[in-house]
Amino acid sequence: MAAAGARRIIFTNIAQDGTLQGLELAPLKALLEAVHIPVIASGGVRDLRDIEALQQLRRDTNLEGVIVGKALYEGTLPDTVWENQ
Structure with a gap:
């Protein structure tokens, strides 16, 4: 993928999404x-x-971030997750 010019990948597990x-x-x-x-x-x-x-995986790999959707809207993540960014 990098050889084709990709600079970053968004990996979405569509079976788990939402x-x-x-x-x-x-x-x-x-x-x-x-x-x-x-x-x-x-x-x-x-x-x-x-x-x-x-976060643990990010320490040892090229994981850059995460996209969060439904967990944000449903309130299943504590506010401290957003405050510490």
Whole structure:
């Protein structure tokens, strides 16, 4: 992908997107190992545990960020997540 000019990838697990069932980390980890450009995760964030798992993954990989939708609207994340950005 980088060879084709991609500078960043948004990886959306469409099976998890909008379900509030939590992240499925295995496919994301596989992508992070396969590419060397920044990746933004999306799809399935449920609560603070998911954010913490992504923070841990970010320390060791090229994970750049996360897109959160329904968890924000449903209020399943504490306000401190947004205050600490």
